[in-house]
Amino acid sequence: MKCIIIDDEAAARAILEHLCEQVPDLEILESFPNAIEGIKFLNKNDVDLIFLDIHMPDFTGFDFIDTINNPPKVVLTTSDKNYAVDAFEYDCIVDYMVKPLTLPRFLKAVQKAEAALRLNITGQSSKAEDASSSQEKELYVNIDRRLIKIDFEKIYLIEAKGDYIFIKTEDSNYTVHSTLKKIQEKLPDSLFLKVHRSYIINFKKIIDIEDNSVLIAKDVIPISRSNRPELMRRLNLL
Amino acid sequence: MEHPNLDYIKALSAGETAFEKELIRIIKTELPKEIDTYESQLKEGDFLSAAQSVHKLKHKISILGMTWAYDLAVKYEEDLKKSQTRLEQSFKDVLQLMSRFVNELNL
Numbered sequence: 001m002k003c004i005i006i007d008d009e010a011a012a013r014a015i016l017e018h019l020c021e022q023v024p025d026l027e028i029l030e031s032f033p034n035a036i037e038g039i040k041f042l043n044k045n046d047v048d049l050i051f052l053d054i055h056m057p058d059f060t061g062f063d064f065i066d067t068i069n070n071p072p073k074v075v076l077t078t079s080d081k082n083y084a085v086d087a088f089e090y091d092c093i094v095d096y097m098v099k100p101l102t103l104p105r106f107l108k109a110v111q112k113a114e115a116a117l118r119l120n121i122t123g124q125s126s127k128a129e130d131a132s133s134s135q136e137k138e139l140y141v142n143i144d145r146r147l148i149k150i151d152f153e154k155i156y157l158i159e160a161k162g163d164y165i166f167i168k169t170e171d172s173n174y175t176v177h178s179t180l181k182k183i184q185e186k187l188p189d190s191l192f193l194k195v196h197r198s199y200i201i202n203f204k205k206i207i208d209i210e211d212n213s214v215l216i217a218k219d220v221i222p223i224s225r226s227n228r229p230e231l232m233r234r235l236n237l238l
Numbered sequence: 239m240e241h242p243n244l245d246y247i248k249a250l251s252a253g254e255t256a257f258e259k260e261l262i263r264i265i266k267t268e269l270p271k272e273i274d275t276y277e278s279q280l281k282e283g284d285f286l287s288a289a290q291s292v293h294k295l296k297h298k299i300s301i302l303g304m305t306w307a308y309d310l311a312v313k314y315e316e317d318l319k320k321s322q323t324r325l326e327q328s329f330k331d332v333l334q335l336m337s338r339f340v341n342e343l344n345l
Contacts, residue, residue, distance in 0.1 A: 009294060010264045011301060015250065018257050055293055079296045100246055100300040 001114065002046065005031040006038040006064065007053035007077065012099065016051050016077065019106040026110060035064035047072045049113045054078040065090055073116050075109045077101065139186055141167065141176045150174065152191055156205035156216050158183060160198045168219070195231055196224045203234060242302035242339040261301075262343050269298055269340055273333050280326070289318035292329070298336065307332040 003026055005016045013031045020026045029045060032038045035056060041047075052074050054061035061078075065071050071092040076083070079099045087093045094116045095109040139155075140147045154169040160180040167174040167183075176183075180200060184192070187200065194200045195214060199221045207215040212223045214231075223231060244258075251258045276291035292315040299308045310332065314325040 009297060010268050011261060012297060014257075014261050014264050015301075018250065018254075018261075055290065057290070079293060079300070099297045101250075103250070103252075 001025060001048040001110075001117065002027050002029050003049040003051060004029050004038060004041060004047050005051045006035055006056075006061070007031075007051070008033050008056045009053070012053065012077065015101055019101060019103060020051075022103060023107070023110055025114075035059040035061070035067075038064065039067060042068055042072075048117055049073045049075065049110075051075050051077055054083050055080065062086065062090075065092060073113045075113060139183075141174055141178075143174060143176060148174065152188060152202075153204075155192075156202045157219055157221065158192075158200040168217070193227070193231055193234060195227045196222050203231065209235075240304055240306050242304055242336055244343075245303045246301055259345050262340075263345055265298060265301065266340055266343065266345075269336065272298065273337065276333075280323075285318045285321045285323075289315045292318060295333070299332065302336055302339065304332065304336070307335075 003020065005013050005020075005028065007013050007016065010033070013033070017028055017031060020028045026049075029047060030041055032041065036059060038050070038052075050072055052061045052064060054076055055078060061074075061076060062083075065074060071090075074090070074093045075095045075097060076087055076093060077097050077099060081098055084096050087096045094112045097105055097109055137152060139150050139152060141150060142148075150167060150169060154171060155167055156170065157166075157168040158180065159166045159168070163177060163179075165176050165178050165180060165183055167176060180194065180198070184194060184200060191202050191204060192200050193203050201214060201216050201221060205216050207217070209215075209223070209231075212225075212228070214221050214223055247258055247261055251261075272291060272295055276288055276295065279285075279288040279291055292311055296308060296311045296315070299311055310325060310328055314329045317323065317325055
């Protein structure tokens with residue numbers, strides 16, 4: 001974990017630096033005697049954790065947190081027990097240590113920070129997985145200011161006509177102001193294939209192929225010479 | 239009155255004398271400045287600022303292991319926020335004791 005220390009008292013900074021040195025995974029990037037210097041540093045550097053004093057002249061620890069966007073995890077260090085309740089108002093604050101600091105108490109705070117960071121990372125990756133799995137199943141199209149969900153599996157054909165595309169599904173057809181190129185970028189390659197400059201088909205829905213055309217539902221779609229080899233390659237031919 | 243000691247610093251250093259020396263050097267430099275600031279604020283009748291200085295001095299008191307004096311400082315800080323100075327002399331005694339102890343420490 002990359003950390004910084006912000007405390008106007010030199011003795012407090014020295015104690016925190018000494019404690020940080022006892023934890024191999026903790027790297028002190030810098031120590032600052034005031035919040036302003038800390039903000040300047042944060043604007044240019046990635047920091048995982050801040051050890052932050054509350055009582056500082058002019059700019060308190062809470063002022064500091066209020067000022068920065070998307071603050072890293074914070075462990076408050078203070079000689080005052082009275083601010084613990086205020087600390088709960090901030091999601092970024094993972095612990096609240098009352099001075100004088102001891103190694104066991106410090107290690108506990110570091111463990112809390114590590115756990116909070118792990119939770120953040122896990123949360124972010126599971127959100128990304130959810131998003132990506134949703135992108136593999138469906139597509140939202142803008143029709144008359146409404147975003148309509150279309151399941152990929154239900155689409156059997158997409159046809160380009162001028163500035164519009166027609167999306168044909170088992171249930172309905174949709175006319176969308178877009179291009180084949182744009183929608184192709186959103187479609188999974190595992191299901192869809194461009195067979196002609198004006199047509200993309202869901203090749204799981206193919207009924208039959210005859211010469212240079214393919215039957216999809218009730219539509220007979222031309223296959224261009226340049227796209228035919230890729231279609232043939234994808235078929236499970238006997 | 240209890241005496242200042244190095245118990246906390248020794249426990250924290252776990253035998254690392256370089257850290258002990260560095261921390262004592264910092265306290266030797268920082269403590270007189272903090273006391274000066276507090277005294278001038280008190281002299282000017284700026285009790286709120288004096289309370290903030292007492293708050294900062296509390297940490298030094300705890301570093302020097304003075305539990306009773308720490309409790310006194312907590313009360314005094316609260317008093318000063320209400321412009322009350324009844325504990326001024328007791329706190330002054332604490333500061334004198336600390337200063338003497340710190341000045342006598344060898345690096």
